[in-house]
Amino acid sequence: MRLNSVLLIIISLFLSVSTNAANIVVKHPNVDPQSARDYWPVQLLEMALSYDTVNNYDTSPASEQEVNQERLKSMMKDGSLSVFWIGTSQEVEREFRPVRIPLFKGLLGHRIFIIREGDQARFSRVNSMSDLLQLQAGQGRFWSDTPILESAGIDVVKPVKYINLFHMLDGGRFDYFPRAVHEPWSEVNRDPQLSLTIESDLMLIYPMPLYFFTALDNIELASVIESGLRKSIADGTFDRMFLENPDIRSALEKTDVARRKVFRINNPSLSPDTPLDEKELWFDIESVANL
16 A cells, blocks of 8 residues: 555646646747758757656748848737747847847858859969959848948848848849858759759858847747757757757758859848857868868
């Protein structure tokens, strides 16, 4: 009887803990689940939340379609979104609470260019930053990268809509579209009717982490996400998932960093709290050759 009583107490305690566990819905931006690259932040979010042993989390998109960054910010402020991800800046970090762990390990700031077919020779003649400044870039008007490029003296054409950039480049409205190394391959293949290709000789690098953000007052969710991400980095899950992501791995293999001329520029909008000294958070682009 005594043993049975003890077992009943243990079971009751377990059921009590389970019953008290909150079921929390986390609303995130809508992305294409068929794109390993675009769905990557959602995978990381679900993985990070799974490390919490106190509450149960259900993730779901907050809308039926993808929206631009300004709309995402509005949705965060009105509570339609629980979390979103964006390239960081001091301005964004004043508006929202950052989880300072780069989701793409800094690859967002390693830029190769989408150009028009037939234009490679123009870019092969670029040997200095001053040469690059003679060419015009395209970038989203509200993107965090745009002021970084402009601060380096790059002339930037700035449409609002992401999809317009490809058609404007194809139509000769500007010369190149800088994309993170994991981005342009699928983008060029997606629109075969456009005469676009990937530039083969150059790379532009600047520190540009992409973070999760919550509302300023949602300290608990930000803490849970950061704790889960750090645990996944410590146990190797983060890096394993990163290198197993087919779009990321394929892009790193195709980039051929060793033969590219690299130009580095500063990011004046970067917060002094950026964890640049935590090497485990960043991908070493020079290690691509060893993949």
